[in-house]
Amino acid sequence: GQQLxxxxxxxxIQEGEDVSMNCTSSSIFNTWLWYKQDPGEGPVLLIxxxxxxxxxxxxxxTAQFGITRKDSFLNISASIPSDVGIYFCAGQQPGxxxxxxxxxxxxxxxxxx
Amino acid sequence: DAGVIQSPRHEVTEMGQEVTLRCKPISGHNxxxxxxxxxxxxxxxxxxxNNNVPIDDSGMPEDRFSAKMPNASxxxxxIQPSEPRDSAVYFCASRGRGRxxxxxxxxxxxxxxxxxxx
Numbered sequence: 738g739q740q741l742x743x744x745x746x747x748x749x750i751q752e753g754e755d756v757s758m759n760c761t762s763s764s765i766f767n768t769w770l771w772y773k774q775d776p777g778e779g780p781v782l783l784i785x786x787x788x789x790x791x792x793x794x795x796x797x798x799t800a801q802f803g804i805t806r807k808d809s810f811l812n813i814s815a816s817i818p819s820d821v822g823i824y825f826c827a828g829q830q831p832g833x834x835x836x837x838x839x840x841x842x843x844x845x846x847x848x849x850x
Numbered sequence: 851d852a853g854v855i856q857s858p859r860h861e862v863t864e865m866g867q868e869v870t871l872r873c874k875p876i877s878g879h880n881x882x883x884x885x886x887x888x889x890x891x892x893x894x895x896x897x898x899x900n901n902n903v904p905i906d907d908s909g910m911p912e913d914r915f916s917a918k919m920p921n922a923s924x925x926x927x928x929i930q931p932s933e934p935r936d937s938a939v940y941f942c943a944s945r946g947r948g949r950x951x952x953x954x955x956x957x958x959x960x961x962x963x964x965x966x967x968x
Contacts, residue, residue, distance in 0.1 A: 770956060779854075779941050779959030780893075825893065837906060838957065840893040 743826050743841030750816055751849050758844040759810040760826035768829040769802050769809040770838065775822045783824075784811070816848050852876075854960035856942050862966045868930040871963045874923055875944030883957060884917055884927050885941040893941070899925065932967045939964050 743760045750756060760769070768787055772780035784795050786802035786809060793800055799812045809828075813820055823845050827838040855874040863869050875882045883898040897907040899919045907917070914933070919925040929936055943957035 772959075777961070779943070779962050781959070782956045785956050837895060837898065842892040 741826055741828060741839055741841040743844055745844055746842070747845040747847070749847045749849065752816060752818060754816055756813040756816055756820070756846060757810060758824060758846075759808060760828070760841050761808040762828065763807065764830060765806040766809075766828035767806070767831045769800070770827040770829075771798075771800050771809070771811045772825040772827060773822050774825065774843070780825055813846075816846075818848050818850050821846055821848050854942055854944050854958050856940075856960035856963050858963060859961065860964045860966075862968065863932055865933055865967055866931045867967075868928065869932045869936075869965060869967075871927040871940050871942075871965070873925045873927070873942030873960060875925070875942070876946065876958055877923065879944035879946040879958075880922070881945040882919060882925050883943040883945070884925070885943065885959075887939045887941060887962070896927070896940075929965075932965075934967045937966050 741760050741762050748756060770785050771783045773783050774780040783798055784793050784800040786793055786800055789802055789806045790804050791802040797814045800809060802809055809826055811824060823843040825843045826841040829838055854876055857872045861869060881898060881900050884896040886894050886896055894909055896909045897917045898905055902919045902922055914931060915929055917925065917927045927940060939962045941959050941962045943959045945957045
């Protein structure tokens with residue numbers, strides 16, 4: 738099936754640093770979503786993007802829907818310890834089974850105080 | 851809003867036993883999804899329902915897996931007989947109608963059931 742390539746797989750950063758992660762695909766998507774999963778919990782939606790080129794912020798988080806519709810990135814500014822977790826991108830393809838999201842493998846973020 | 855409620859949170863069972871995982875979606879949501887999460891394969895869609903009807907079960911690994919949604923407020927995922935390779939975290943998610951980050955394409959996930967088959 739279709740794969741989303743998410744990178745990096747893991748990141749170890751110092752508190753206060755900015756973080757950037759991205760997702761790419763060989764096919765186009767018409768929706769990109771970014772989720773965060775805390776240990777022992779389910780993924781929680783952070784940001785949703787619906788149009789190519791769209792740039793959306795949610796507090797210290799900013800995400801963009803790539804112009805080619807084949808990629809998206811998520812930035813976190815001034816990281817804090819509670820940013821620790823696994824971040825997933827997810828996408829919906831045109832003509833795809835309605836509501837069926839494809840998920841990336843995740844980026845595990847560790848923040849040193 | 852109580853969110854998506856899954857039970858049990860943890861299940862340890864012996865190989866060959868039947869396992870039933872339960873999910874209560876958010877009231878008013880019309881789509882329900884069962885996912886399995888492992889380190890190796892990440893999040894995999896097993897099956898999803900729209901208005902209580904199974905739409906796509908192509909992700910169900912084998913006949914040992916079955917899912918039902920008898921009404922809009924309850925779904926079960928059953929594994930019979932269970933095997934050690936079924937050990938994973940199983941998530942249920944639901945989605946409502948309409949557009950917006952928490953509705954169209956934006957699922958709300960439950961906290962998951964961690965299944966260990968020994």
